[in-house]
Amino acid sequence: xxxxxxxxxxxxxxxxxxxxxxxxxxxxxxxxxxxxxxxxxxxxxxxxxxxxxxxxxxxxxxxxxxxxxxxxxxxxxxxxxxxxxxxxxxxxxxxxxxxxxxxxxxxxxxxxxxxxxxxxxxxxxxxxxxxxxxxxxxxxxxxxxxxxxxxxxxxxxxxxxxxxxxxxxxxxxxxxxxxxxxxxxxxxxxxxxxxxxxxxxxxxxxxxxxxxxxxxxxxxxxxxxxxxxxxxxxxxxxxxxxxxxxxxxxxxxxxxxxxxxxxxxxxxxxxxxxxxxxxxxxxxxxxxxxxxxxxxxxxxxxxxxxxxxxxxxxxxxxxxxxxxxxxxxxxxxxxxxxxxxxxxxxxxxxxxxxxxxxxxxxxxxxxxxxxxxxxxxxxxxxxxxxxxxxxxxxxxxxxxxxxxxxxxxxxxxxx
Amino acid sequence: xxxxxxxxxxxxxxxxxxxxxxxxxxxxxxxxxxxxxxxxxxxxxxxxxxxxxxxxxxxxxxxxxxxxxxxxxxxxxxxxxxxxxxxxxxxxxxxxxxxxxxxxxxxxxxxxxxxxxxxxxxxxxxxxxxxxxxxxxxxxxxxxxxxxxxxxxxxxxxxxxxxxxxxxxxxxxxxxxxxxxxxxxxxxxxxxxxxxxxxxxxxxxxxxxxxxxxxxxxxxxxxxxxxxxxxxxxxxxxxxxxxxxxxxxxxxxxxxxxxxxxxxxxxxxxxxxxxxxxxxxxxxxxxxxxxxxxxxxxxxxxxxxxxxxxxxxxxxxxxxxxxxxxxxxxxxxxxxxxxxxxxxxxxxxxxxxxxxxxxxxxxxxxxxxxxxxxxxxxxxxxxxxxxxxxxxxxxxxxxxxxxxxxxxxxxxxxx
Numbered sequence: 060x061x062x063x064x065x066x067x068x069x070x071x072x073x074x075x076x077x078x079x080x081x082x083x084x085x086x087x088x089x090x091x092x093x094x095x096x097x098x099x100x101x102x103x104x105x106x107x108x109x110x111x112x113x114x115x116x117x118x119x120x121x122x123x124x125x126x127x128x129x130x131x132x133x134x135x136x137x138x139x140x141x142x143x144x145x146x147x148x149x150x151x152x153x154x155x156x157x158x159x160x161x162x163x164x165x166x167x168x169x170x171x172x173x174x175x176x177x178x179x180x181x182x183x184x185x186x187x188x189x190x191x192x193x194x195x196x197x198x199x200x201x202x203x204x205x206x207x208x209x210x211x212x213x214x215x216x217x218x219x220x221x222x223x224x225x226x227x228x229x230x231x232x233x234x235x236x237x238x239x240x241x242x243x244x245x246x247x248x249x250x251x252x253x254x255x256x257x258x259x260x261x262x263x264x265x266x267x268x269x270x271x272x273x274x275x276x277x278x279x280x281x282x283x284x285x286x287x288x289x290x291x292x293x294x295x296x297x298x299x300x301x302x303x304x305x306x307x308x309x310x311x312x313x314x315x316x317x318x319x320x321x322x323x324x325x326x327x328x329x330x331x332x333x334x335x336x337x338x339x340x341x342x343x344x345x346x347x348x349x350x351x352x353x354x355x356x357x358x359x360x361x362x363x364x365x366x367x368x369x370x371x372x373x374x375x376x377x378x379x380x381x382x383x384x385x386x387x388x389x390x391x392x393x394x395x396x397x398x399x400x401x402x403x404x405x406x407x408x409x410x411x412x413x414x415x416x417x418x419x420x421x422x423x424x425x426x427x428x429x430x431x432x433x434x435x436x437x438x439x440x441x442x443x444x445x446x447x448x449x450x451x452x453x454x455x456x457x458x459x460x461x462x463x464x465x466x467x468x469x470x471x472x473x474x
Numbered sequence: 475x476x477x478x479x480x481x482x483x484x485x486x487x488x489x490x491x492x493x494x495x496x497x498x499x500x501x502x503x504x505x506x507x508x509x510x511x512x513x514x515x516x517x518x519x520x521x522x523x524x525x526x527x528x529x530x531x532x533x534x535x536x537x538x539x540x541x542x543x544x545x546x547x548x549x550x551x552x553x554x555x556x557x558x559x560x561x562x563x564x565x566x567x568x569x570x571x572x573x574x575x576x577x578x579x580x581x582x583x584x585x586x587x588x589x590x591x592x593x594x595x596x597x598x599x600x601x602x603x604x605x606x607x608x609x610x611x612x613x614x615x616x617x618x619x620x621x622x623x624x625x626x627x628x629x630x631x632x633x634x635x636x637x638x639x640x641x642x643x644x645x646x647x648x649x650x651x652x653x654x655x656x657x658x659x660x661x662x663x664x665x666x667x668x669x670x671x672x673x674x675x676x677x678x679x680x681x682x683x684x685x686x687x688x689x690x691x692x693x694x695x696x697x698x699x700x701x702x703x704x705x706x707x708x709x710x711x712x713x714x715x716x717x718x719x720x721x722x723x724x725x726x727x728x729x730x731x732x733x734x735x736x737x738x739x740x741x742x743x744x745x746x747x748x749x750x751x752x753x754x755x756x757x758x759x760x761x762x763x764x765x766x767x768x769x770x771x772x773x774x775x776x777x778x779x780x781x782x783x784x785x786x787x788x789x790x791x792x793x794x795x796x797x798x799x800x801x802x803x804x805x806x807x808x809x810x811x812x813x814x815x816x817x818x819x820x821x822x823x824x825x826x827x828x829x830x831x832x833x834x835x836x837x838x839x840x841x842x843x844x845x846x847x848x849x850x851x852x853x854x855x856x857x858x859x860x861x862x863x864x865x866x867x868x869x870x871x872x873x874x875x876x877x878x879x880x881x882x883x884x885x886x887x888x889x
Contacts (some may be wrong), residue, residue: 076887088535088537095537102530106529107534114763115517117519119501119516119517120503121839122516123513123514127886157576158575158755159754160729160755161754164725164726191740191742192729196724196727217758288702290759291532291533292757292761309578311611311612312611312614313575313576313608314603315575321843322604323843327610327611337686339604341573342575342705343706343707344525344705344707344760345758345759377662406660423538428737428738473676
């Protein structure tokens with residue numbers, strides 16, 4: 060790729076794209092270039108159809124009977140199994156349930172229970188904050204437990220992993236910079252020290268091929284509303300390696316995790332398998348939206364996805380650096396595509412207002428405090444011409460100073 | 475009411491019913507008498523419309539922007555506020571989030587934290603099991619904590635409440651028998667002993683007027699998929715009395731409970747109010763179904779609801795005892811309507827097969843192990859003629875022995 064890429068060249072790349080047909084599976088508003096699928100994935104007619112069936116037919120007509128006839132009760136396991144393919148987890152290790160935050164809580168408790176006598180939880184200072192907040196909550200309920208943070212207690216997470224560490228909580232892809240961690244190497248490093256690892260896949264599930272089983276992973280969690288396109292606030296998932304399941308205990312011991320939930324027994328007896336990481340009744344309409352989204356994913360070749368993801372982001376970096384030079388943008392993401400998720404971030408002192416100006420012109424990315432412009436590249440529905448046009452708008456916003464409009468300085472509740 | 479009630483008399487009662495028009499707000503399948511709204515409430519066109527808007531317009535067209543423009547982020551608080559009216563909780567004390575099981579976990583932890591030095595959790599042996607399972611999970615993460623159960627450690631819950639007790643977890647209406655506890659008296663009994671109370675409203679929210687504030691309640695939790703008609707697995711709610719909020723700490727300290735969730739701070743700082751009982755991102759499609767259901771509820775007079783609820787159940791008991799005598803049915807629910815929720819249960823040795831035979835004939839109630847036939851009376855969409863017809867079918871199933879058909883002995887996965 061060279062700086063000579065113009066719109067025609069980008070359109071030619073789209074024409075040759077093997078994933079091009081996937082775009083037709085999604086609905087996207089007119090006049091929008093959507094570079095925020097790493098925050099909320101796009102909707103699809105397949106999803107709408109599933110929700111309609113679940114609401115109007117199964118609930119409206121089937122009522123309570125649908126718990127049996129429509130497979131509602133096993134839906135979290137069925138969907139977990141299908142996500143397993145995307146994250147390299149064999150059957151029976153993944154279940155869709157609750158939220159990422161809550162699944163982090165379960166995984167950390169379970170991991171600490173598997174490593175008695177070790178009291179440290181290692182995490183990243185630059186982690187998506189809820190991971191840290193949940194780790195605080197776990198530490199508060201385990202006497203003696205303490206948190207050690209990369210960037211606070213040591214520069215690199217590897218330096219924090221010693222024989223006091225029960226568990227390491229790591230984001231596979233950093234939400235802000237897009238940096239991709241080496242799952243195999245870090246898992247080995249932790250295991251060599253006798254620690255376990257909880258991988259947060261929020262920004263890698265559906266963004267790139269993940270190989271949990273092959274890396275010897277212990278636990279993983281992730282959301283389904285970003286690259287997996289499950290819908291706003293779609294339920295999260297948790298993966299627990301088969302070898303840990305029988306001894307992994309988590310304190311959110313609700314009836315859906317019981318070995319015999321409908322026997323209505325007085326005492327808790329955890330299911331022997333992954334079901335023990337369930338807790339209570341799950342929202343079926345949200346689950347069914349995810350089912351529709353996974354129907355689309357079932358057709359995707361993850362290697363082709365990764366190849367296109369890197370190409371889109373490389374093109375974006377190249378064009379931004381060529382066309383927006385002199386405006387204070389600094390690349391925050393790794394330049395090497397193999398060390399990056401499916402997003403590109405630049406810092407700029409006026410990032411908030413610039414992003415508002417972009418959004419007002421139909422280029423939707425997002426802002427992360429204090430100064431990050433974040434752009435997600437979702438290969439299923441973003442093409443090379445979209446990248447070219449987005450950079451064209453950004454170059455224009457910077458060149459004209461359009462972002463200085465006072466209305467772009469007003470902060471929204473949710474950024 | 476006398477035993478002379480025939481179908482014509484029941485139809486006359488429907489004609490005079492002030493809540494009769496509410497039935498038209500719901501969709502119910504042809505040929506079904508639905509007496510299981512206490513397990514999964516019925517759907518309504520209002521709900522379908524909300525889900526359509528949330529999915530097709532707000533998600534499909536608005537994408538990430540809808541977190542601000544469609545009020546998604548504050549939806550749990552908005553819906554909590556509206557549920558507050560139904561449970562007697564003033565604004566700012568109720569939030570819709572997560573599941574009942576998870577909210578029990580939060581409430582018990584918070585209550586124990588408010589009563590340092592007290593280690594006992596009191597609960598009911600006959601509780602819906604997940605309450606007990608969650609209490610076990612809480613006890614497992616609080617050194618020295620222990621569980622004392624009504625029916626196991628003492629016959630009556632009142633006898634278990636002493637100065638070792640931090641918190642009492644009570645179902646307002648028992649899921650099986652329909653017995654209604656005296657909220658004011660039990661709350662006072664606990665407070666007199668220095669203990670707090672967590673009320674489980676799963677079978678009373680939307681079933682009868684609840685007066686949390688007036689009773690001096692501390693905490694309450696409940697689901698929205700039963701009487702509130704929020705849809706299968708609809709999100710649960712939690713109420714925390716204003717006076718406790720600032721000092722109430724719960725360990726599921728996710729980013730949605732943070733005072734400044736979008737500042738992305740490294741340390742957790744709980745919101746000062748009810749938001750601190752939130753944890754992670756909520757499923758918007760399921761929340762929106764509930765919003766539609768609450769639109770219907772906003773029109774309901776709770777006193778009229780209660781009056782009809784008791785009348786429906788009284789009629790059912792009277793007709794069953796008159797027409798099904800000699801078949802081994804024993805009333806499991808309180809006979810006094812003022813001490814009963816909105817359901818009636820009978821025990822019978824062959825309850826499972828009898829319920830299957832009823833369901834095959836379009837009368838949908840449910841079975842609870844080992845021998846309970848459970849019938850819910852939801853005054854918004856069940857009428858007196860429905861009650862009459864349901865008993866007519868039951869009488870026929872018993873008189874003919876139709877329940878002995880071998881196919882009715884086969885247990886389904888979800889009962």
